Amino acid sequence: MIIFLAKKLGQMVPVFLGITVISFFVIHLAPGRPSDALTELNPKVSLEVRERLEKLYGLDKPIGQQYRDWLTRIVRLDFGASFADGRPVTAKILEALPVTLLINFASLVLILGIGIPLGALCAVRKGTWIDKAISATLFLLFAAPTFWLALLLMDWLGVKLGCLPVFGIKSIDHEYLSGPAKVLDIARHLVLPVTVSTIASLAGISRYVHQNMVQTLREPFVLACRSRGLPQRLVIYRHCLRNALLPVITILGLSLPGLISGGVIFESIFAIPGTGRLFFASVMARDYPVIMAMLVLGAVLTLLGNFLADIGYALADPRIRYPKNAA
Amino acid sequence: MLRDFSKRKQAQFGLLLVGLFLAASLIGPHVCPWQPDAVDEAHLLTPPGRSHWLGTDQLGRDILSRLVAGARISLLIGFVVVLIATAVGVLIGATAGYFGGGVDNVLMRLVDIALCFPVTFLILAVIAVLEPSTVNIILILGLTGWMGQARLVRAEVLSLKSREFVLLARSYGASHSRIILRHLVPNAAGPVIVAAIFGVAAAILAEAGLSFLGLGIQPPTPSWGNMLADARSTLGVAWWQSLFPGAAIFLILVALNALGEAARASLRHEGKNYERDPAR
Numbered sequence: 351m352i353i354f355l356a357k358k359l360g361q362m363v364p365v366f367l368g369i370t371v372i373s374f375f376v377i378h379l380a381p382g383r384p385s386d387a388l389t390e391l392n393p394k395v396s397l398e399v400r401e402r403l404e405k406l407y408g409l410d411k412p413i414g415q416q417y418r419d420w421l422t423r424i425v426r427l428d429f430g431a432s433f434a435d436g437r438p439v440t441a442k443i444l445e446a447l448p449v450t451l452l453i454n455f456a457s458l459v460l461i462l463g464i465g466i467p468l469g470a471l472c473a474v475r476k477g478t479w480i481d482k483a484i485s486a487t488l489f490l491l492f493a494a495p496t497f498w499l500a501l502l503l504m505d506w507l508g509v510k511l512g513c514l515p516v517f518g519i520k521s522i523d524h525e526y527l528s529g530p531a532k533v534l535d536i537a538r539h540l541v542l543p544v545t546v547s548t549i550a551s552l553a554g555i556s557r558y559v560h561q562n563m564v565q566t567l568r569e570p571f572v573l574a575c576r577s578r579g580l581p582q583r584l585v586i587y588r589h590c591l592r593n594a595l596l597p598v599i600t601i602l603g604l605s606l607p608g609l610i611s612g613g614v615i616f617e618s619i620f621a622i623p624g625t626g627r628l629f630f631a632s633v634m635a636r637d638y639p640v641i642m643a644m645l646v647l648g649a650v651l652t653l654l655g656n657f658l659a660d661i662g663y664a665l666a667d668p669r670i671r672y673p674k675n676a677a
Numbered sequence: 678m679l680r681d682f683s684k685r686k687q688a689q690f691g692l693l694l695v696g697l698f699l700a701a702s703l704i705g706p707h708v709c710p711w712q713p714d715a716v717d718e719a720h721l722l723t724p725p726g727r728s729h730w731l732g733t734d735q736l737g738r739d740i741l742s743r744l745v746a747g748a749r750i751s752l753l754i755g756f757v758v759v760l761i762a763t764a765v766g767v768l769i770g771a772t773a774g775y776f777g778g779g780v781d782n783v784l785m786r787l788v789d790i791a792l793c794f795p796v797t798f799l800i801l802a803v804i805a806v807l808e809p810s811t812v813n814i815i816l817i818l819g820l821t822g823w824m825g826q827a828r829l830v831r832a833e834v835l836s837l838k839s840r841e842f843v844l845l846a847r848s849y850g851a852s853h854s855r856i857i858l859r860h861l862v863p864n865a866a867g868p869v870i871v872a873a874i875f876g877v878a879a880a881i882l883a884e885a886g887l888s889f890l891g892l893g894i895q896p897p898t899p900s901w902g903n904m905l906a907d908a909r910s911t912l913g914v915a916w917w918q919s920l921f922p923g924a925a926i927f928l929i930l931v932a933l934n935a936l937g938e939a940a941r942a943s944l945r946h947e948g949k950n951y952e953r954d955p956a957r
Contacts, residue, residue: 368790376799379806493930495882497889498923501908509913516912607795614797615886619909629798630890633805641802649793 351664358660362653369653370424373645374417377638420642429643434635439643442628447610449519450617450624453540454609457547465552466598469559470591476564485560492553500546500619508542515539517621543620547613555601562594569593596667603659607651610644681943688939694932698748705745713746714738714897722915732917734907740917743899744925750900751881751929754815758880759873761819766826767869771857773827774834785831788824796821800883801892809892818880826872833865867944874940878933885926901926 401410409416423430429439468488472481508516519539527535566572567590575585610625617626625644632640664670682688706713711729717737725732731740773784799821807813837843838861846856887893888902896903901922908919 364786365789365793368786369793372790372794373802376802377806379803489934490931493878493927493934495885495923495926495930497886498905498919498926501905501912501919501923505912505916505919610795614801615890618890629801633801633892636805638805641805645794645798645802648795648798649790652793652795 354664355661358657362657365653366650369649370421370646371417373642373649374420376645377642378413378416424643424646430639432632432640433637434632434640439639442640443610443625443643443647446623446625446628449622450626451609453543453547453622453624454605456540456544457551458605460544460548461551461555462598464548465556466559466591466595468552469556470563470586470594472556472560473563473567473594474586485557488553488556491549492557494549496546496550496613497615497619499549500542500616503542503546504619514541516542519622543616543622546616550613550616555598558597558601559594562597563590566590566594596663599662599666600659603655603657603662604652606655606658607648610648610651681946682939685939685942687935687942691932691934691936691939694928695936698752698929698932701745702748702752705748706742709739709742709745711739711742713742713899722911722918724915725917731921732915734904734915734918735911738899740904740921743904744901744921747899747901747904747922748925748929750811750894750898751884751926754811754818754884755877755881757815758818758822758884759876761815762822762876762880763826763869763873765820766823767830767862767865769823770827770830771834771862771865774831775838775853775857775861777835781831784827788827791821792824796883797886800887804887804892809887809895811894811898814884814887814893818883822876822880826869826876829868829872830862830865833868834861837861837864867947871937871940871944874933874937878930878937881929881933882926 411419420430427440429443431437432439432442468484472484475481504516507514515538519536572585572590575589576582580589614626614630616622617624618630621627628640629644631637632644715738717733717739720729720733720737722735723729723733723737729739729741731744733739734743769784769788773781800817803817803821804813807817834857843856843860846860851860884893884900885902885905888900889906891903891906893902894900904922905919908915908922911918
């Protein structure tokens with residue numbers, strides 16, 4: 351197991367370096383100078399001021415040197431200051447993180463809670479009308495653009511029926527509410543975003559479970575279980591589902607970067623002050639330090655997610671921990 | 678494979694819908710009585726009716742005409758993006774798989790790295806740097822979408838390159854590039870086509886999303902995404918403005934996904950025949 355981990359970690363180092371190189375140089379592809387974003391709206395900026403700014407951000411050094419400086423800073427999690435308001439990038443990201451985490455966590459629970467049973471149900475009742483109805487619905491949901499669903503739901507539930515708030519995560523009078531009312535207020539604001547982000551990934555996961563389950567049901571051990579006279583329920587839920595759920599570990603790992611990349615589009619629709627909207631705002635403002643930081647963090651989280659998925663897989667399935675040829 | 682494919686209901690349905698969209702985008706602009714960007718102050722936010730079948734937006738522009746004009750751009754972007762992504766992916770994947778060793782290692786690490794970035798982040802970051810123009814959007818989407826194809830082609834080439842026909846080709850002196858392009862890539866075409874169909878769907882969705890954020894196709898050029906963005910300001914007033922452009926995206930995605938599923942099923946079907954009948 352330790353060798354397995356060390357090997358995986360070793361493979362991650364060059365990938366991490368590659369991530370930083372790409373994140374850095376994508377931004378430096380920009381025509382003109384990065385200081386343009388700070389100065390182009392202000393015609394009074396003299397060359398002198400511009401040079402002082404560039405010195406402040408280290409932009410007057412050769413690009414290789416800039417990359418090395420930046421790299422040594424980011425491994426210490428120092429991403430510099432935002433161009434927009436001069437505050438530390440780390441602080442801005444940490445501020446936006448809780449909302450996105452909350453929404454992602456809530457929808458992840460819903461996705462797993464609904465998606466897995468649906469997928470398993472379709473597999474067990476393969477070919478019946480239940481399977482066909484669920485599969486067709488999921489197929490349609492899979493194709494529906496989330497920002498369209500969001501607009502339709504906002505139009506219908508939010509504006510026409512007026513029963514749910516449409517924007518933000520707090521009402522204007524939030525500060526004056528009592529404790530439980532505050533929680534309720536936020537919860538009401540989260541209903542639409544969580545619903546939409548659940549729908550977005552529900553179809554994917556339940557089809558995944560469906561396919562795995564169908565495959566598992568064909569395996570010889572299922573026949574063995576049945577021939578031993580185990581009741582159908584035990585065979586399906588204890589023996590098959592467990593095996594079919596193994597690949598879900600991968601999905602959990604892959605959903606880790608979603609915590610920061612969030613839904614750029616849907617956070618900006620619902621005006622949720624999370625990380626997705628922070629990134630969007632930074633792109634609009636060409637706030638390069640924030641963009642670079644979030645690119646790196648997003649990619650590193652993907653890397654970490656893959657790594658955790660590998661570990662989870664190895665823990666759950668001894669066949670991966672001890673490869674046949676290595677023994 | 679084609680025969681099996683054309684018999685599938687999903688394929689027929691998908692082809693029909695995609696055909697309708699293609700026809701609408703080609704013929705539509707010449708048939709519609711309204712110009713897609715003609716502002717009509719007397720008919721702002723007209724509900725769907727006899728003169729404007731799908732209503733008008735807040736500037737009095739006919740929604741159906743704009744949808745039809747948007748279809749042309751969406752389909753164009755979808756196909757060109759996939760063409761670029763597939764070309765790059767096939768080239769990199771085939772090179773890595775064929776030569777193996779160090780080349781393979783370097784190229785596949787590159788794929789790993791590129792796959793680490795959340796796609797929306799990468800695309801938006803590049804757009805922050807460049808200007809959002811149609812050409813840039815196509816290039817960005819194409820150059821961020823090739824990794825899946827590269828992995829697929831590499832895996833196919835790895836399993837194909839030790840087969841007899843490759844040895845034969847080499848024995849009569851075919852060059853590496855000839856073996857890759859004439860012998861290996863055509864044999865890997867099945868999975869590549871399946872992935873490309875889903876790729877068109879993904880590219881159309883990505884373009885719509887970008888345009889919705891205001892970072893894709895720039896107004897006044899109509900696109901389904903920026904029409905939905907316009908609809909945000911008339912929520913609760915003009916349902917037709919958000920319903921129809923989104924429905925257009927939805928339908929084309931349903932059609933393409935159906936085509937992709939059918940193609941994948943045919944491919945699997947063919948694979949089974951192949952296993953059963955090794956003489957083929």
